[in-house]
Amino acid sequence: MRRVHAMPFGAQILADGAVRFRVWAPDHAAIALALDGAAAPLPLAREEGGWHTLVTRTARAGSRYRFVLPDGLHVPDPASRHQPVDVHGPSEVIDPRAHPWRDGAWRGRPWHEAVLYELHVGTFTPGGTFRSAIERLDHLAALGITALQIMPVADFPGRRNWGYDGVLPFAPDAAYGRPEDFKALIEAAHARGLMVLLDVVYNHFGPDGNYLHALAPSFFTDRHATPWGAAINLDGADSGPVRAFFIENALYWLTEFHLDGLRLDAVHAIRDDSATHILDALGGRVRAAFPDRHVHLVLENEENHAHRLERRADGTPRAYTAQWNDDMHHVLHVAATGEGEGYYADYLGDAAKLARALAEGFAFQGEAMPYRGHARGEPSAHLPPTAFIAFVQNHDQIGNRAFGERLTMLAPAEAVRACGAVLLLLPQIPMLFMGEEWAASQPFLFFCDFGPDLADAVRNGRRAEFARFPAFADAARRARIPDPLAQTTVAASTLRWEDRDIAPHAEALAWHRRILALRHAELAPRLPRLRRGGAARVIGAGAVSVVWTFEEGGTLALDANLSPRGVAGFAPPRGRVLWQEGMAERDVLAPWSVRWSLDDG
Known part of the structure; x- marks a missing residue:
């Protein structure tokens, strides 16, 4: 079986073996193609709507190429399927038909069976690759996990990154392997009954390696502001190709990589005032495209917009399957740790919010949230519990701490166990963070690998971020915050799998296996x-x-x-x-x- 998503842009191998290159660059009169092996750049033909196209037999699978702008700047393809030498290098023509899929019978699993496991490919195993992750899938299946939730893999600058600084959203990062290696991981997961969901970022691009500003300035707008600079143009006069870029990206991952779902990062930061919000358009396209598969769309949305989780009369999602429930995390975290700084202050000692989050999903359903200074949320009690994903640990809640402490480093063991017993039998969908099942002692720290122009700004900004907290008022203490640019920081965050077989980690692992077995036997079949x-x-x-x-x-x-x-x-x-x-x-x-x-x- 071969799986190909025919995109309206990028490099596409045609039925006759020729390769079509197509790129949107409305601000440029002429675009050329620099192709390895070609004596000179090949001109693309300008078409209506700002598109530039070339069909050539000079290229083939494996050919490396860049687009050449009128000022001579060479840029990678925004829809590159592979960047063999990182974000500033050439793109590579990929033939998706070359991968012989062997999971043709796989249609996914219904959502009520989901037990999620969030992992970062680069630190999940010492090897840090798609292929090395396959070696641990049997562990996850035996644990009772039914779905991987993989942090973003879209090509980012450097050798290591959480993934939220990606700039080429169609290209799995070469630090983890080639596209076929990612497909092999997904296929191996399916063989063990595991779904695979991928985290995608449609609210911004990273600060290094994004050439869209040069290639298509109309991709961005100054009508909206974001924490990351110029907003993406999703609602302006030239927004059609921009909206298509992200919708095609979602369809690409779900089709060509046979993923079972996507988790859309920070959708509250997606600015769109058009008549049909991009989230509605994307959700509708995905639902229409896969009528015969279990495909799950998950949101991260700090605004707690319950209307995005509405169900049809038969109980199936209209568009989005579930949302990460930060409120659930916060009420359990403050119960276990007693912490009350920042947004935790709005949950500390409030049993009513604990009760509401457990029973109804959101703790804030339209009430004013003091930390934010405005109302937050919408009524959610009418939704099924499976519309919410509950967790007591994830990459954000661990990694955004200065020292990346896991919950087991912050709370008594009996408190952690009690919160786990609530989480794992709750009718909301539970999620564990990698290593949580054996109470891993490694932190999960913030790390990246920017070049010298950004490195100092990121390093200093990370430490300045914590200066407003009383615990970090002292400059000497801030100086001890691990350097996000250091190789030792990512090494410290890598799971030590040998720990799971020794006390007390082995006991924690056995406990998680027992309670998840009970969930699958007694609770999951009743959730519908x-x-x-x-x-x-x-x-x-x-x-x-x-x-x-x-x-x-x-x-x-x-x-x-x-x-x-x-x-x-x-x-x-x-x-x-x-x-x-x-x-x-x-x-x-x-x-x-x-x-x-x-x-x-």
């Missing part, structure tokens, strides 16, 4: 019958009860005391007890105790 949120009751400080009612009868109940003190006032279990963490006696739950019960009605 939960069409809306639950009913919550605050019992005391850090102590709540939540009951979800299934269609056609029956309930799932959570009793949780996420505090260091025993709390009285809990009702007896509803039906049979599925899982108990800690101690419960009569109406009292001991500190850090969690009880799940199921009544089939």
